[in-house]
Amino acid sequence: MIAAGAKSMLGLLIASPKGVSDSNSRSVGVLRACVSMEGSQTMSHNKNGSIPELKAVNGHTGQKQGPLSTVGNSTNIKWHECPVEKVDRQRLLDQKGCVIWVTGLSGSGKSTLACALNQKLYQKGKLCYVLDGDNVRHGLNRDLSFKAEDRAENIRRVGEVAKLFADAGIICIASLISPYRIDRDACRSLLPEGDFVEVYMDVSLEVCEARDPKGLYKLARAGKIKGFTGIDDPYEPPLNCEISLGQEGTGTSPIEMAETVVAYLEHKGYLNA
Ligand SMILES: Nc1ncnc2c1ncn2[C@@H]1O[C@H](COP(=O)(O)OS(=O)(=O)O)[C@@H](OP(=O)(O)O)[C@H]1O
Numbered sequence: 001m002i003a004a005g006a007k008s009m010l011g012l013l014i015a016s017p018k019g020v021s022d023s024n025s026r027s028v029g030v031l032r033a034c035v036s037m038e039g040s041q042t043m044s045h046n047k048n049g050s051i052p053e054l055k056a057v058n059g060h061t062g063q064k065q066g067p068l069s070t071v072g073n074s075t076n077i078k079w080h081e082c083p084v085e086k087v088d089r090q091r092l093l094d095q096k097g098c099v100i101w102v103t104g105l106s107g108s109g110k111s112t113l114a115c116a117l118n119q120k121l122y123q124k125g126k127l128c129y130v131l132d133g134d135n136v137r138h139g140l141n142r143d144l145s146f147k148a149e150d151r152a153e154n155i156r157r158v159g160e161v162a163k164l165f166a167d168a169g170i171i172c173i174a175s176l177i178s179p180y181r182i183d184r185d186a187c188r189s190l191l192p193e194g195d196f197v198e199v200y201m202d203v204s205l206e207v208c209e210a211r212d213p214k215g216l217y218k219l220a221r222a223g224k225i226k227g228f229t230g231i232d233d234p235y236e237p238p239l240n241c242e243i244s245l246g247q248e249g250t251g252t253s254p255i256e257m258a259e260t261v262v263a264y265l266e267h268k269g270y271l272n273a
C-alpha cells in the first residue's frame with residue numbers, strides 16, 4: 001500500500017499517552033502519523049499516489065494550548081496539540097476511526113466475531129485492531145479480578161485505549177463481556193456521536209453453556225468459580241445497541257455476522273475517509 005521513495009520513511013509511532021478526556025469528551029491522540037521526507041524524494045500513498053495535505057499546517061511541531069487543568073488526580077496539566085490531526089490520519093488510511101464494542105456472555109462468540117470482522121476488513125484494505133478481554137487481561141489489565149469494581153476498571157481502561165485507536169484512525173474492535181450497562185455507556189460517552197458501535201451477541205445462556213469451550217460454565221455450576229457472568233454474576237443486555245446479532249432468522253454464522261457489521265460500517269461511511 002505504501003510506496004516510499006528511497007530515503008523517505010513513514011512510521012506509525014506510539015507517543016507517550018498524555019491524553020485525558022476534557023469536558024467535551026474530545027478524542028485524544030497518542031498515535032501520530034509521522035512522515036519524514038528528505039530532499040526531493042516523495043512518498044506515495046492513497047488512491048492518487050500522494051500523501052494528503054495536512055488539514056492545518058501551523059509550522060511547528062506542537063504546542064500546549066488552553067489553561068492548566070486538573071483531571072482526576074493529575075494536577076496542572078495542559079492539552080498538547082499536534083499539527084497532524086485525526087482527520088489527516090483518516091485520509092492517509094482512507095477510513096474513519098471508530099470503536100466496535102462487542103458485548104455478550106462468555107461463549108457467545110465475541111472473539112470469533114472480532115476475528116472474522118478483522119479479517120473481512122483487512123481484505124478490504126482497512127486497518128483494524130482487536131482488543132480482546134481475555135488478551136488484555138494478559139498484560140495491561142493483569143492486575144484486575146472479576147469483582148464488580150475491577151470489571152468496571154477493565155472496561156474503563158479498554159474504553160480509553162479504544163478511544164486512542166479510534167483517534168489514530170483505526171477501526172478498533174473491543175470484545176469483552178462488559179456486563180454492566182453503565183460501564184459500556186461510559187465508554188460510549190468518550191467518543192464522538194456515531195463513533196461507538198455497540199454490537200450485542202444475543203446468544204442465550206443455554207446456548208453459551210452448551211458450547212462451554214473452556215469448561216468455565218461447568219466449573220461455575222460446580223461452585224469452583226465464584227461470580228461467573230450469567231451464573232452468579234449479572235449480565236445487563238444493551239437497551240439501544242446499534243447492532244444485535246445471533247437471533248433466529250438472521251445470519252448466525254461468524255462470517256454472516258461479520259458481513260452485517262461491515263455493511264453497517266459501509267452504510268455509515270466509516271470505510272472511507
Ligand atoms: N468470573 C468470570 N466471569 C466471566 N468470565 C470469566 C470469569 N473468570 C474468568 N473469566 C474468563 O475471562 C473472560 C472475560 O474477560 P472480560 O475482560 O471480557 O470480562 S469483563 O468484561 O471484565 O467482565 C472470559 O472470556 P470469554 O469467554 O471470551 O468471554 C472468561 O474466559
Ligand SMILES: Nc1ncnc2c1ncn2[C@@H]1O[C@H](COP(=O)(O)OP(=O)(O)O)[C@@H](O)[C@H]1O
Nearest residue numbers: 105106107108109110111112211213252253254
Ligand atoms: N456464530 C457462531 N455460531 C456457532 N458457534 C460459534 C459462533 N461463534 C463462535 N462459536 C463457537 O462458540 C464458542 C465460543 O466462541 P468465542 O468466540 O470464544 O466466544 P466468547 O469470546 O464470547 O467467549 C467457540 O467454540 C466458537 O467456535
